[in-house]
Amino acid sequence: MLFGTEILTTAQMRAIESDAMASGGVSGVQLMQRAGAAVAGQIRLRWPKPGRVTVLCGPGNNGGDGYVIARLLARTDWQVRVLGMDNEPGPDAAEMKRCWQKAGPILPLTRAELRRNEADIYVDAIFGTGLTRPPVGEIAEVLDYLGGSDGDDGHVRQRLVTVDCPSGLCMDSGAFLGKPRQPSADDLHARLTITFDSPKPGHLLERGPACCGELVVADIGLHDWRVRASGPEQDHRTAHLTAIWPRFRVPDARRPAAAQGIWAEWLEKREGSGGHKFSHGHAMVLAGPPGHGGAARLAARAALRVGAGLVTICPPGAAMIEHAGPPDALMRRAVDDATALSDLLQDQRIGALCIGPGCGVERARELLPPLLDSGRACVLDADALTALAAMGWNGLHDRCVLTPHGGEFSRLFPDLAERLAARPDHGPALSKLDATREAARRSGAVVLLKGPDTVIAAPPRRDKPNATGHAVIHSAFDIPWLATAGAGDVLAGIIAGLLARGLTPLTAASLGSFLHGATARGIGPGLIADDLPDRIPGAFLDLVP
Numbered sequence: 001m002l003f004g005t006e007i008l009t010t011a012q013m014r015a016i017e018s019d020a021m022a023s024g025g026v027s028g029v030q031l032m033q034r035a036g037a038a039v040a041g042q043i044r045l046r047w048p049k050p051g052r053v054t055v056l057c058g059p060g061n062n063g064g065d066g067y068v069i070a071r072l073l074a075r076t077d078w079q080v081r082v083l084g085m086d087n088e089p090g091p092d093a094a095e096m097k098r099c100w101q102k103a104g105p106i107l108p109l110t111r112a113e114l115r116r117n118e119a120d121i122y123v124d125a126i127f128g129t130g131l132t133r134p135p136v137g138e139i140a141e142v143l144d145y146l147g148g149s150d151g152d153d154g155h156v157r158q159r160l161v162t163v164d165c166p167s168g169l170c171m172d173s174g175a176f177l178g179k180p181r182q183p184s185a186d187d188l189h190a191r192l193t194i195t196f197d198s199p200k201p202g203h204l205l206e207r208g209p210a211c212c213g214e215l216v217v218a219d220i221g222l223h224d225w226r227v228r229a230s231g232p233e234q235d236h237r238t239a240h241l242t243a244i245w246p247r248f249r250v251p252d253a254r255r256p257a258a259a260q261g262i263w264a265e266w267l268e269k270r271e272g273s274g275g276h277k278f279s280h281g282h283a284m285v286l287a288g289p290p291g292h293g294g295a296a297r298l299a300a301r302a303a304l305r306v307g308a309g310l311v312t313i314c315p316p317g318a319a320m321i322e323h324a325g326p327p328d329a330l331m332r333r334a335v336d337d338a339t340a341l342s343d344l345l346q347d348q349r350i351g352a353l354c355i356g357p358g359c360g361v362e363r364a365r366e367l368l369p370p371l372l373d374s375g376r377a378c379v380l381d382a383d384a385l386t387a388l389a390a391m392g393w394n395g396l397h398d399r400c401v402l403t404p405h406g407g408e409f410s411r412l413f414p415d416l417a418e419r420l421a422a423r424p425d426h427g428p429a430l431s432k433l434d435a436t437r438e439a440a441r442r443s444g445a446v447v448l449l450k451g452p453d454t455v456i457a458a459p460p461r462r463d464k465p466n467a468t469g470h471a472v473i474h475s476a477f478d479i480p481w482l483a484t485a486g487a488g489d490v491l492a493g494i495i496a497g498l499l500a501r502g503l504t505p506l507t508a509a510s511l512g513s514f515l516h517g518a519t520a521r522g523i524g525p526g527l528i529a530d531d532l533p534d535r536i537p538g539a540f541l542d543l544v545p
């Protein structure tokens with residue numbers, strides 16, 4: 001499965017870079033020149049009239065990129081000031097530093113020097129993938145100034161271009177090293193970030209999306225080595241990570257494939273399964289006691305809309321009356337207790353279940369054992385997750401999809417949640433991606449941890465228990481209006497519907513998350529959860545290549 005854009009951890013990026021250089025096909029200096037040229041090109045594209053630029057160069061190769069940028073901008077009539085460090089960087093950056101010194105001086109990288117002359121653009125080339133610890137001393141002061149904590153009302157932010165990432169941001173987690181995980185007024189916010197080859201998890205997680213500004217992914221010619229690194233013999237090194245994020249610019253060749261991949265996967269199931277409604281799957285949504293039916297109905301309606309052939313809502317008999325209204329396509333069947341559910345599940349045509357939305361914790365606790373025993377594909381959401389936290393992992397399997405929000409995740413995996421909330425003091429910091437993957441490994445189920453940076457992780461394959469499972473990040477950072485009551489119930493229903501259609505749990509959860517977001521994008525602010533299911537067909541149509 002690959003839809004969306006591949007993302008690489010910093011370790012994978014470094015490995016691919018070393019492979020490329022070891023092959024003799026490209027040198028470190030060439031890569032640095034291409035990286036610097038990509039950034040200079042983006043600056044000239046956005047600011048066609050040359051002005052004043054201050055380039056801040058750190059101690060390593062990120063700084064090396066900065067010296068290339070300075071040289072290229074100076075050649076095109078920009079007034080360039082370079083602030084750098086008095087150190088001897090690695091050979092590639094050292095060469096680029098020497099090249100710059102033929103064109104201009106290097107002033108000390110201090111806040112006093114930075115403030116001395118105002119610029120139209122500031123280029124942050126201080127730290128990139130090599131950040132290992134929180135910035136301190138003079139560099140921390142420079143970064144604080146760029147972040148706007150100097151009482152300058154954030155004026156620098158609109159003019160800040162960052163190379164690879166805002167310095168101080170851990171590119172594997174999206175957390176700022178040494179700072180609390182919560183947003184802070186002095187976080188470094190860029191207008192534009194240019195990264196190389198592929199996005200990294202930190203661009204999509206936690207503070208990354210807000211602080212990177214617009215993200216451009218520049219091609220620096222590593223494609224062949226990236227592809228080779230994802231071959232089967234390299235499984236241990238590439239952890240199969242995909243991003244679904246409509247906002248970043250990836251090299252054009254990789255974009256259409258993303259949309260087509262999603263559509264093709266949906267259509268393949270539809271066409272491959274024949275014309276009968278049962279061949280498009282039967283999903284069941286277990287509803288709760290009287291007065292709590294709305295959440296389950298939202299889920300059921302969404303399951304119908306994603307193309308499940310049949311959907312049955314199953315409240316206890318006492319609550320049946322409140323499910324009498326539309327949609328008429330929905331079937332109703334009372335399920336009073338665990339025995340009734342076991343009996344019903346004798347029908348092998350029921351392909352997937354959704355339990356949790358409005359179900360009630362006690363009822364979920366009663367119904368979970370027969371549901372899990374049946375081995376059916378299922379979505380466990382809301383009350384079912386609370387029930388699960390008390391029951392443990394027994395019975396979970398790799399056809400289960402758990403869809404916790406942050407609070408439910410901390411009830412299920414308190415130690416992971418605690419580590420995730422802690423201030424990171426070294427890089428790479430534990431990321432939401434790491435935590436979700438670990439949760440999938442422990443539970444043996446697919447885990448979808450909701451948020452503006454939703455992470456979906458599959459457990460390791462049975463034949464490779466020590467390998468890392470595939471994971472997907474779906475960025476919904478641009479649709480804050482999706483955080484509304486009932487939206488999670490719709491998502492659970494979408495995933496159940498896709499599971500009933502026969503999609504694998506990871507694909508159903510990833511595609512479900514994408515469709516949910518795409519539908520919300522099409523509605524806009526003011527959205528309520530009731531709007532979502534009926535707008536799903538429009539989101540599907542947008543996927544048609």
Ligand SMILES: NC(=O)C1=CN([C@@H]2O[C@H](COP(=O)(O)OP(=O)(O)OC[C@H]3O[C@@H](n4cnc5c(N)ncnc54)[C@H](OP(=O)(O)O)[C@@H]3O)[C@@H](O)[C@H]2O)[C@H](O)CC1
Nearest residue numbers: 017031032060061062127128129130131132133134135164
């Ligand atoms: N992706 C690519 O193919 C290319 C990337 N390029 C650019 O290179 C950087 C990564 O360069 P690297 O030299 O590995 O790392 P940095 O420049 O980010 O950091 C430099 C060194 O700084 C030290 N360090 C780490 N944290 C701190 C800190 N808090 N304070 C002071 N110093 C710190 C660390 O060295 P230590 O030995 O001291 O730990 C770093 O090594 C990448 O981001 C791209 O911009 C290439 O130019 C092109 C190809």
Ligand SMILES: [K+]
Nearest residue numbers: 124127163165
């Ligand atoms: K940087």
